[in-house]
Amino acid sequence: MNIGLKSLEVRHPASAPTSPSAIDKLDLQIKAGEHLAVIGPSGAGKTTLLQALAVGLRPSSGQISVGNQDPWSLNSSLLKQLRSTIFYAPQIPPLPPRQRVITALSSAKLAELSFIDSLVNLVLPKFTQQAYEALCAFDLGEKLWLRVDRLSGGERQRVGLAKALMSSARLWLIDEPLSALDPKRSQQAIEALVSEADQRGVTLVATLHQVAVARQMFPRIVGLRDGTLQFDLAREQVSDETLKSLYADFEHELEEREPIVGDQDLNYSVSKAVIACR
């Protein structure tokens, strides 16, 4: 899905009128099927950018086009249709604790279901196979019928990512997909995500704290700081100096560290489930 931003400016609805915009004069073109990582220190506006792309925040000025149309000029039914082609995964996955994993995953299908079908699906799940395969990609196959509140933080985050595989969206916007995962899990999760996006030809925009992962997995990297574009480079052109200046005064975020809040289940081995569905 093609995306075009032209001197985009986004403010948070709750912010004071005097405070600087979260996104300021941003120009960015993304071609359909491209994979792009957005990096930058905390408070750079990464999440705000994703929300604007997800048509979840209205820009205060500038132009945005998603899939070659201006979302804010569409009527409500066309807007709904456009939104159903976009999948946005917030950093903290919005999963109701008392919902079962199968239901949480099939909620990614709601836009394609009639209201009656979606009610029936609560009682007679119809996406069992697809949900199981999506979970397997993140090594969670055995959690299919569990309730979300039985999962660890890292497992919830991976269920949130598995939702992307369930949706038939053409644009995936993934906010900090690895924030609750340990390095090994991170690698597995990002590989699953990127290779699925590749196979489906989906446009993928992910914000990342792990600069190394961004350089390894994404051909194009955008640096954001204080809401403005610092650089927009192919992976090979991103030098250590570029990164240093992007993270000036935030050097501690550039260092590779073990996540403080991580998956507790470190004694994993590749489970039988993965072997079964590959």
Added chain:
Amino acid sequence: MRVEAPAMRDPAWIGRVFWGLAVLVVLLPSLVAVEFKPWMLFEPENLRVTAGFVMDFFPPEVNSEFLFLILRESWTTIAIATAGMALAMLFAVPFALAASSALSISSLTGPMNPAGLVIRQLIRWFLIVLRSVPELIWALIFVRVVGLGPAAGVLAIAVTYTGMLGKIYGEILESGDTQASRALLIGGGSRLQAFFYGLLPQNATELSSYTVYRWECAIRSSAVLGFVGAGGLGQQMDASMKMFNGGEVATILIVLMVLVAIADLMSAFIRKAIQ
């Protein structure tokens, strides 16, 4: 990054002191206005009158004929409360969904659109009308429409409780975590889908415990409605009181306590089942 150090004194402090004093300023005159003098309860003359009245309650009436009558009337009372609640839920749920801002699509990305705002406000006002008239008054009205008997009680409870449930359901949906339902709406889901896949699982225990608590209240109020001719325990209590039969009143009160205790057990059971 250069950031100014925050003030070391809690900035919320002045506001808290102000509102604490404001509550006192409002409360004291109202205590004076209602002549709140609790020590009067313990003056010897008043104690004697109270004791005389309470002593009337002993022993509770336990002859089998009366107990059987009470059992039948309890059943009527429960039936009035349950039927009234069921009707109230039937109407309250659509009103709550329509009135709750948690399912507003326009307010996901800015101010709610004016039409949505007006509709939600109109529903809110309508619910206020329903619940601001006490169920006793509704019962008096319905007794004139459908005649003496349980039907008037059912309608009275249905109307008042539609107002209460509609308001509180809507507010429970707004005060819980709306992340999941917002995400579903942003992803192109419909309002009802966002309710069933987002808001309902998020708020199921709150909604069910509030509903069972309201059912308990409905049992109490259906007992009171008996006094104006809606049948059930209240009507029996009215008759016993008019005959100054304290023993019978005591039995009826004990039965009411048992009913409320059962409702409490049910609430605990349902919450546990959903948990």
